[in-house]
Amino acid sequence: MTTDLDRLLLIRHFERALLDLFAKGELNGTTHTCLGQEIVPVAVAPLLGPRDHVFSNHRGHGHYLARFDDPAGLLAEIMGREGAVCDGVGGSQHILREGYLSTGVQGESLPVAAGAALHLRGSGALACAYIGDGTWGEGAVYEALNLAALWSLPLLVVVEHNGIAQTTPTAMAMSGNIGMRCAAFGVRHVALPAGDIASIRAVLTPLVASVRDGSPLVVEFSVNRLGPHSKGDDTRSGVSDLWDWYREMSDLPGFAEADTRALDLVESVVRDVKARPLSTWGQGSSDPRLLHGAKP
Numbered sequence: 314m315t316t317d318l319d320r321l322l323l324i325r326h327f328e329r330a331l332l333d334l335f336a337k338g339e340l341n342g343t344t345h346t347c348l349g350q351e352i353v354p355v356a357v358a359p360l361l362g363p364r365d366h367v368f369s370n371h372r373g374h375g376h377y378l379a380r381f382d383d384p385a386g387l388l389a390e391i392m393g394r395e396g397a398v399c400d401g402v403g404g405s406q407h408i409l410r411e412g413y414l415s416t417g418v419q420g421e422s423l424p425v426a427a428g429a430a431l432h433l434r435g436s437g438a439l440a441c442a443y444i445g446d447g448t449w450g451e452g453a454v455y456e457a458l459n460l461a462a463l464w465s466l467p468l469l470v471v472v473e474h475n476g477i478a479q480t481t482p483t484a485m486a487m488s489g490n491i492g493m494r495c496a497a498f499g500v501r502h503v504a505l506p507a508g509d510i511a512s513i514r515a516v517l518t519p520l521v522a523s524v525r526d527g528s529p530l531v532v533e534f535s536v537n538r539l540g541p542h543s544k545g546d547d548t549r550s551g552v553s554d555l556w557d558w559y560r561e562m563s564d565l566p567g568f569a570e571a572d573t574r575a576l577d578l579v580e581s582v583v584r585d586v587k588a589r590p591l592s593t594w595g596q597g598s599s600d601p602r603l604l605h606g607a608k609p
């Protein structure tokens with residue numbers, strides 16, 4: 314059985330492996346790790362069902378790994394190897410899978426999620442979009458919130474508020490706050506620390522049930538981004554202090570065994586995927602999800 318701790322540590326070691334592969338020149342493109350933010354998707358994922366649609370962003374590996382038990386498919390996607398989730402077309406930021414879509418374009422997902430929520434309205438399923446605090450600078454976010462409230466859409470917006478957008482501290486870019494902005498549209502807002510998973514779920518379970526009935530909700534988590542924005546672009550000082558908080562995890566019961574399990578798993582996934590041939594993208598994929606007009 315996979316526990317919450319197993320999932321947290323899988324995400325953590327997966328992300329570290331990516332940074333390591335980049336440092337060795339074995340990955341192309343870019344990547345944005347969610348180190349320090351893993352608790353959010355791990356806490357939220359079990360509240361979502363198979364008919365729900367998840368919309369992720371540029372920092373989405375944790376969102377994917379919390380929803381699907383598929384580190385090899387994701388790494389193959391990022392490395393463009395056989396067995397990739399969507400044939401290596403999307404890479405780190407643009408993943409398409411049944412009920413799951415991510416985009417590297419800030420703010421793009423929310424109107425799309427609102428559209429999916431409109432489609433799902435009345436079915437008991439919902440659309441869940443993960444966005445960062447910096448993405449509240451995109452106007453499309455407000456158009457989506459407006460329609461979500463007006464049309465009673467089953468839309469759940471999960472905000473990972475890490476206080477920084479690339480290199481810009483949130484306080485330099487955001488007037489007011491997220492709660493006030495939600496209130497302007499009559500959208501419910503709840504702020505939670507990204508701490509104890511059981512407490513998060515206890516608060517969110519009834520709220521998510523009401524989202525399914527057409528009452529949109531924004532959940533704002535306070536998190537620490539422990540890594541750089543992408544690979545080496547961290548302009549902050551004092552980030553190492555944040556790692557102290559991260560090390561507190563190691564006091565959790567069963568940590569040492571779970572940590573070894575996750576590390577072993579990630580190491581074997583890296584070995585396996587690196588040995589695979591390149592994906593077939595460019596040689597004519599027959600994957601129907603990639604055909605024009607196909608529905609995810």
Ligand SMILES: Cc1ncc(C[n+]2csc(CCOP(=O)(O)OP(=O)(O)O)c2C)c(N)n1
Binds near residue numbers: 371419448473477
């Ligand atoms: C429309 C658009 N503008 C700019 C970028 C470049 N960019 C990528 S991530 C990012 C910052 C995002 O900040 P936030 O939403 O807070 O998420 P975080 O990276 O902190 O998780 C920026 C400016 C982009 N991807 N899309």
